[in-house]
Amino acid sequence: xxxxxxxxxxxxxxxxxxxxxxxxxxxxxxxxxxxxxxxxxxxxxxxxxxxxxxxxxxxxxxxxxxxxxxxxxxxxxxxxxxxxxxxxxxxxxxxxxxxxxxxxxxxxxxxxxxxxxxxxxxxxxxxxxxxxxxxxxxxxxxxxxxxxxxxxxxxxxxxxxxxxxxxxxxxxxxxxxxxxxxxxxxxxxxxxxxxxxxxxxxxxxxxxxxxx
Amino acid sequence: xxxxxxxxxxxxxxxxxxxxxxxxxxxxxxxxxxxxxxxxxxxxxxxxxxxxxxxxxxxxxxxxxxxxxxxxxxxxxxxxxxxxxxxxxxxxxxxxxxxxxxxxxxxxxxxxxxxxxxxxxxxxxxxxxxxxxxxxxxxxxxxxxxxxxxxxxxxxxxxxxxxxxxxxxxxxxxxxxxxxxxxxxxxxxxxxxxxxxxxxxxxxxxxxxxxxxxxxxxxxxxxxxxxxxxxxxxxxxxxxxxxxxxxxxxxxxxxxxxxxxxxxxxxx
Numbered sequence: 001x002x003x004x005x006x007x008x009x010x011x012x013x014x015x016x017x018x019x020x021x022x023x024x025x026x027x028x029x030x031x032x033x034x035x036x037x038x039x040x041x042x043x044x045x046x047x048x049x050x051x052x053x054x055x056x057x058x059x060x061x062x063x064x065x066x067x068x069x070x071x072x073x074x075x076x077x078x079x080x081x082x083x084x085x086x087x088x089x090x091x092x093x094x095x096x097x098x099x100x101x102x103x104x105x106x107x108x109x110x111x112x113x114x115x116x117x118x119x120x121x122x123x124x125x126x127x128x129x130x131x132x133x134x135x136x137x138x139x140x141x142x143x144x145x146x147x148x149x150x151x152x153x154x155x156x157x158x159x160x161x162x163x164x165x166x167x168x169x170x171x172x173x174x175x176x177x178x179x180x181x182x183x184x185x186x187x188x189x190x191x192x193x194x195x196x197x198x199x200x201x202x203x204x205x206x207x208x209x210x211x212x
Numbered sequence: 213x214x215x216x217x218x219x220x221x222x223x224x225x226x227x228x229x230x231x232x233x234x235x236x237x238x239x240x241x242x243x244x245x246x247x248x249x250x251x252x253x254x255x256x257x258x259x260x261x262x263x264x265x266x267x268x269x270x271x272x273x274x275x276x277x278x279x280x281x282x283x284x285x286x287x288x289x290x291x292x293x294x295x296x297x298x299x300x301x302x303x304x305x306x307x308x309x310x311x312x313x314x315x316x317x318x319x320x321x322x323x324x325x326x327x328x329x330x331x332x333x334x335x336x337x338x339x340x341x342x343x344x345x346x347x348x349x350x351x352x353x354x355x356x357x358x359x360x361x362x363x364x365x366x367x368x369x370x371x372x373x374x375x376x377x378x379x380x381x382x383x384x385x386x387x388x389x390x391x392x393x394x395x396x397x398x399x400x401x402x403x404x405x406x407x408x409x410x411x412x413x414x415x416x417x418x419x420x421x422x423x424x425x426x427x428x429x430x431x432x433x434x435x436x437x438x439x440x441x442x443x444x445x446x447x448x449x450x451x452x453x454x455x456x457x458x459x460x461x462x463x464x465x466x467x468x469x470x471x472x473x474x475x476x477x478x479x480x
Binding site: 032034037039040042043060061062065105 | 329332333336339340360362364365366367368370373379380
């Protein structure tokens with residue numbers, strides 16, 4: 001089982017993606033830690049790999065950045081080579097191939113989500129071993145364990161984009177309040193046919209909840 | 213079937229077991245010179261300001277009291293280095309020469325993003341064995357940029373950051389003092405304060421403060437901007453008067469004639 005090497009930067013993390021009719025909403029916290037020190041409290045874990053395909057990164061910061069850069073390169077070439085835009089499925093497959101073939105040397109838990117003309121909105125999860133799972137919504141990262149119950153109860157497949165955004169903000173906010181490795185701001189990205197809409201929710205604007 | 217050939221380049225881990233056995237027996241292993249270090253960078257109104265202390269340590273000993281930790285990468289880009297001194301020195305040299313070739317190839321001034329990609333891909337390839345922790349700052353056609361690069365190959369883009377053993381002390385200064393749109397003098401003072409926080413509160417950092425201000429088309433390298441650790445004048449003279457040491461039997465031996473070989477040249 002790959003472990004973080006001593007001194008390697010981890011992305012403690014809470015990441016999630018939710019599918020709705022017409023698009024997806026991705027959400028993440030912004031804490032990158034090195035042991036107990038927070039090396040970047042405003043990191044962006046929602047990485048663009050193509051115009052309407054984003055990925056959420058968790059695990060080793062170095063490994064996920066490197067893998068995402070390779071996939072971004074391949075997707076940039078894809079349109080020229082194949083004559084059509086890559087689908088989210090293609091992006092997820094590329095991630096899976098890299099994560100599976102190098103499973104002994106990588107520590108990367110990735111969520112791929114986006115919108116394409118062929119399948120519409122899709123969310124794929126690629127956990128540590130390199131398996132791939134297509135799901136209506138998914139969570140990952142150390143903070144996700146605290147909100148599985150909340151998300152399972154509240155998710156509905158017929159939510160609108162704004163309801164999804166609220167759902168994501170509330171979930172990540174709850175995870176941040178319970179997980180030490182998650183924190184900072186909440187970054188949200190909504191991807192539809194019309195483009196990508198990005199939002200940042202700062203600490204003082206987090207949704208109201210029991211704070212102990 | 214061809215036998216497995218040993219790679220002729222790259223790291224060799226052949227001696228790891230032997231070294232571990234020697235260490236267990238109590239033998240002292242040689243220690244790489246590290247740059248204990250406080251390095252910082254911040255973005256201000258007109259560009260980026262980099263800062264570094266000047267102490268290089270080898271275990272508990274100060275190996276170099278005034279080393280240069282702000283390395284040249286390109287005329288518009290400099291890089292502060294923390295971690296293993298040799299690694300930061302050579303990594304920045306290698307990427308600096310690659311950037312010069314890249315610049316000649318493209319006919320353009322190199323971009324900070326190009327240096328970032330070269331550095332992160334190089335360090336990722338070595339999976340953290342090259343201990344180089346860098347603060348990269350520069351000004352290119354797209355404006356001022358500041359990046360932090362860790363030895364394993366991860367990068368962060370931030371308006372202000374600190375790295376090295378003194379990073380916590382320096383970050384506390386930045387978190388209370390940084391704001392968007394600082395002037396040049398305010399920025400330089402803040403950088404100086406942050407490095408001095410590292411120098412005085414971290415044992416791995418010390419000596420002087422080097423500052424580098426990078427703006428559009430211009431770089432000010434302020435070596436020794438602040439020297440808060442000057443050696444004070446000796447309070448007494450420690451010369452012994454002739455005759456202090458008593459001798460019982462004087463014994464003088466004539467110098468032997470010149471031996472074979474050339475004498476060492478000490479004219480410089």
